[in-house]
Amino acid sequence: MFPNKYFEPDEKGYYGKFGGAYIPEMLYKNVEELRVEYLKIIENVAFQNEYQNLLKDYAGRATPLFFAKRLSQKYSVNIYLKREDLCHTGAHKINNTIGQILLAIKLGKKRIIAETGAGQHGVATATVCALKGLDCIVFMGEKDIKRQAPNVARMRMLGAKVIPASSGSKTLKDATNEAIRYWINNSVDTHYIIGSVVGPHPYPDIVTRFQSVISLEIKWQLKEKIKTELPDYVIACVGGGSNAAGAFYHFLDVNSVQLIAVEAAGLGVDTDFSAATTQLGTIGILHGSKSLLMQTKDGQVIEPHSISAGLDYPGIGPLHAHLFETGRAKYLSATDDEAIAAAFELAKLEGIIPALESAHALHALKLLKFKPSDNVIICLSGRGDKDLSTYMKKMEE
Numbered sequence: 001m002f003p004n005k006y007f008e009p010d011e012k013g014y015y016g017k018f019g020g021a022y023i024p025e026m027l028y029k030n031v032e033e034l035r036v037e038y039l040k041i042i043e044n045v046a047f048q049n050e051y052q053n054l055l056k057d058y059a060g061r062a063t064p065l066f067f068a069k070r071l072s073q074k075y076s077v078n079i080y081l082k083r084e085d086l087c088h089t090g091a092h093k094i095n096n097t098i099g100q101i102l103l104a105i106k107l108g109k110k111r112i113i114a115e116t117g118a119g120q121h122g123v124a125t126a127t128v129c130a131l132k133g134l135d136c137i138v139f140m141g142e143k144d145i146k147r148q149a150p151n152v153a154r155m156r157m158l159g160a161k162v163i164p165a166s167s168g169s170k171t172l173k174d175a176t177n178e179a180i181r182y183w184i185n186n187s188v189d190t191h192y193i194i195g196s197v198v199g200p201h202p203y204p205d206i207v208t209r210f211q212s213v214i215s216l217e218i219k220w221q222l223k224e225k226i227k228t229e230l231p232d233y234v235i236a237c238v239g240g241g242s243n244a245a246g247a248f249y250h251f252l253d254v255n256s257v258q259l260i261a262v263e264a265a266g267l268g269v270d271t272d273f274s275a276a277t278t279q280l281g282t283i284g285i286l287h288g289s290k291s292l293l294m295q296t297k298d299g300q301v302i303e304p305h306s307i308s309a310g311l312d313y314p315g316i317g318p319l320h321a322h323l324f325e326t327g328r329a330k331y332l333s334a335t336d337d338e339a340i341a342a343a344f345e346l347a348k349l350e351g352i353i354p355a356l357e358s359a360h361a362l363h364a365l366k367l368l369k370f371k372p373s374d375n376v377i378i379c380l381s382g383r384g385d386k387d388l389s390t391y392m393k394k395m396e397e
């Protein structure tokens, strides 16, 4: 199931020098329970059967691997799109929330909490909580609640309680603080679902394993189509890095497969409005793990900027920091405008409107030099319905 050795974290959750669990004393009990139990639970055959069944019948997996003919002609290379946009709730996030809910149930938890920025992770969490009949509380910045009204409505319709975080900048990091505070006070019956490959060990490894289904499917789907399991390139966007980690996972130890991650450059890496962590970040501790993050000289986190809410994060998961540092994966970036252009191009050439996040990955086609025989996989992490108002503004310009 999980054959990869070289890029697995060690006992303490380190990928090279990144990772670990830097948490306050008060959280130790919660995180330690997870650390001791998670592998036993998720490698159990009955657990895997239930997980796989839900991925199939509920989330709609396997998602198609689509040969994008007109896009391929334009870039003179063979391009396959991994259609995570066709997952239930519109993105890859549900692969992880289904897994973590089943894990929480096995741990005897009755309630799920999550934090959310744009609301995508909150919606995926509220969805599976409804499915499994668990209480769901989603913490969300007051400002984000106003900006993301449709997702707030979805969460409420699904039965979740959305609690506004009204401290600080009233956005994602404040929601995270509220969620952690709640968890400290309710450790016995509550599981905290983190939505990307970030946070203290074992979260990055848990989320990576649940998202690794993406590359597992790519291998057999490519074999079915072109008789080889191994593409030449795998390209994915990186916010915290979960869809990329999942798309890379089963190729990490195969050096012939080039792994390309695309970060959000925002208005440009030479401006104060960017989210390209590998270019602008330095080593530090964010949300419980040691990784690369955008910070001032005194260690204050710099507010990131990206047109896509899912990439608007000042750090990256520790696995990515390690892949970057060792050179195993290459990190590129796309600006807001470049992502928008890539989204319009895909819509016109293939009839697929991508999420703004995924559009960043598409921009890599302009940055790489391919051989015509190369087989390129692009992880289309989500669909663009949620970004329609942004696309509409661009069409009016």
Ligand SMILES: *Cc1c(COP(=O)(O)O)cnc(C)c1O
Pocket (backbone or CB within 6 Å): 090, 091, 092, 093, 120, 195, 196, 197, 237, 238, 239, 240, 241, 242, 243, 244, 310, 311, 355, 357, 358, 381, 382, 383
């Ligand atoms: C949340 C999100 C992302 C970014 O998260 P990762 O953990 O980096 O994958 C990318 N694409 C979509 C569609 C998202 O919803």
